[in-house]
Amino acid sequence: MLITCPYCGPRDVIEFTYQGDGNRERPDPASQNFEAWNAYVYDRLNPAGDHNEIWQHSGGCRAHLRVVRNTLTHEISSVAFVRGDHSSAARRKAEDKP
Amino acid sequence: MAERQSPLEPELHVGSHGNFEHGVEILLTETRPGSIVQLAAWPGEEKKLIAAIRGVTGLALPDGAGGGLSDGVKSVFGFAPGKFTVTDEAEGLAAAFAKPVTPAIGTVTDLSHGRTAIRIAGPKAEWVLSKFFAIDFALPAFPVGAGRSTTHHDVFAQIQRTGTDQFDIYVFRSFARSFWEALCHASEEVGYEVQ
Ligand SMILES: [Zn+2]
Numbered sequence A: 001m002l003i004t005c006p007y008c009g010p011r012d013v014i015e016f017t018y019q020g021d022g023n024r025e026r027p028d029p030a031s032q033n034f035e036a037w038n039a040y041v042y043d044r045l046n047p048a049g050d051h052n053e054i055w056q057h058s059g060g061c062r063a064h065l066r067v068v069r070n071t072l073t074h075e076i077s078s079v080a081f082v083r084g085d086h087s088s089a090a091r092r093k094a095e096d097k098p
Numbered sequence B: 001m002a003e004r005q006s007p008l009e010p011e012l013h014v015g016s017h018g019n020f021e022h023g024v025e026i027l028l029t030e031t032r033p034g035s036i037v038q039l040a041a042w043p044g045e046e047k048k049l050i051a052a053i054r055g056v057t058g059l060a061l062p063d064g065a066g067g068g069l070s071d072g073v074k075s076v077f078g079f080a081p082g083k084f085t086v087t088d089e090a091e092g093l094a095a096a097f098a099k100p101v102t103p104a105i106g107t108v109t110d111l112s113h114g115r116t117a118i119r120i121a122g123p124k125a126e127w128v129l130s131k132f133f134a135i136d137f138a139l140p141a142f143p144v145g146a147g148r149s150t151t152h153h154d155v156f157a158q159i160q161r162t163g164t165d166q167f168d169i170y171v172f173r174s175f176a177r178s179f180w181e182a183l184c185h186a187s188e189e190v191g192y193e194v195q
Helices: A034-042 B046-057 B093-098 B125-130 B173-190
Strands: A002-005 A009-012 A017-021 A050-056 A064-070 A076-081 B015-017 B026-030 B035-041 B068-070 B074-080 B083-088 B106-110 B115-121 B147-152 B155-163 B166-172 B192-194
Touching: A002 A064, A002 A076, B015 B173, B026 B173, B035 B046, B035 B093, B046 B074, B046 B083, B046 B093, B068 B155, B074 B155, B083 B093, B093 B106, B115 B125, B115 B173, B125 B166, B125 B173, B155 B173, B166 B173, B173 B192
Parallel strands: B026 B192, B074 B147
Antiparallel strands: A002 A009, A017 A050, A050 A064, A064 A076, B015 B192, B026 B115, B035 B083, B035 B106, B068 B074, B074 B083, B115 B166, B147 B155, B155 B166
C-alpha cells in the first residue's frame, strides 16, 4: 500500500504510523459529559468502504495526515495535512507529482 | 569547540574493498561538516525563514517540497513542511542563525554533534541506495540539490543529492556505525573505495 504524502510524494506504508479514526471528536477537556467521552473512546463507524483516518508520516516528514482509505480495497482517495494548507514552500510542486 | 571523534572510526577502513577487480563503482566518505543545523518555521513564517537562510548562507532555496541546493561548502534542503537542514564545512552555523531566526519566526536546533554525514558517490550510487530505501532515486524524480526524509529499518535518514552520482546521507550518530557497515556490505558486489 502506498500513501502519497502531500510533502514527500508516494511512499510505502511502512513509513507511516496509524494514528486512529479521523471521525472522532474530542469533547472539551473540562467536559463531564460521560456519553460524549464514551463515544469518543469507543464508538466507531467501522464502515465497509471509505473511512476517514489520521496517519503520521513518522518515517519521513513526520507530518500528520488526514487520509481517506477504502477498507475493502485499501484504495486511498485523498491525503491532506491535518494542520491545513501550507505555504507554497512546503507543498509539492505540481510537476513533482507522480 | 571540543574535537569531534568519528563514530565510524573502528569500521572505517580506507582503501578498496569487495569486488573491485574491474574498478570501484562506489566511493564512501564521511564528510564531517562542522555544522549541521535544523531550522523550523512557525506556520506562515516560512518565507521569512527562507530569507534568513539566504542571508546567512547565500543559498537561495528553490520553491517546492524537498527543494535544496549546495555550493560544495554549504548545503540546504527542505525535509518537512517549513523545516530545513543546513550544513556548513565550518563550525558556528547555529550561532549565525540565532539572530536572524527570531523566536517569532521559528526555531534553530544545532545537530552538529547529533548527526553523522556519509557521502556515497559513483555510477552505482543509485543502485546501492535503492537496496536501502523505498524511494525513487532516478534523476528526474530526485533532482540534484533536492532532499528526502526516509527510513531504513527504523533508522531515520535525510538524504540530499549533491551531484548526478552523489548523495549525502545524514543519520543519527548513534546508528551511524551500523548503517555504515550495512552500506559497505551493500557496496561489496560493485566494488567500493573508502576515502
Ligand atoms: Zn511526508
